[in-house]
Amino acid sequence: MSWLVLILSGICESVWAIALDSSEGFSKIVPTVVFTVGLVASMGGLAYAMKHIPLGTSYAIWVGIGASITAAYGMISGEEPLSPLRILLICGLIACVAGLKIVG
Template sequence: MSWLVLILSGICESVWAIALDRSEGFSRIIPTVVFAIGLAASMGGLAFAMKHIPIGTSYAIWVGIGAAITAVYGMVSGEETVSLMRVLLIGGLVACVIGLKLID
């Protein structure tokens, strides 16, 4: 259960990061609300997962999932360039997250 919550929290991290960008400095209400909800869900889930999964592992997986999804979103939306090197590095990040799960 803790692993599922941690994965969902990592997804929520990307939600709040994207919403923060879309909020334009908290001047747009809907992205600001999405940011606040995503942040609360992400932090709450991370806190729950850290009760059962070591802090270093939890944090690394949480950040890795959020960073990978946010970077892919940036490329898919056209806000970031797509390059082979970027895709390979994000793939490496995902592989490291999977590796941390496998050894814990």
């Protein structure tokens, strides 16, 4: 259960990061609300997961999931450059996160 919560909280991390960008400095209400809900869910899930999964492993997986999804969103939306090397590096990040799950 802790691993599922950790994965979902990593997804919520990308939600709040994307919403933060969309809020334009908290000047737009809907993205600001999404940011707040995503942040609380993300941190709450991370805190729960850390009760059962070691700190370093849980934090690295949480950040890796959030960073991968956020970077992929940036490339898909056209806000960030899309290149084979960037895709390869994100795949490497995902592989490292999966490796931590396997050994953790």
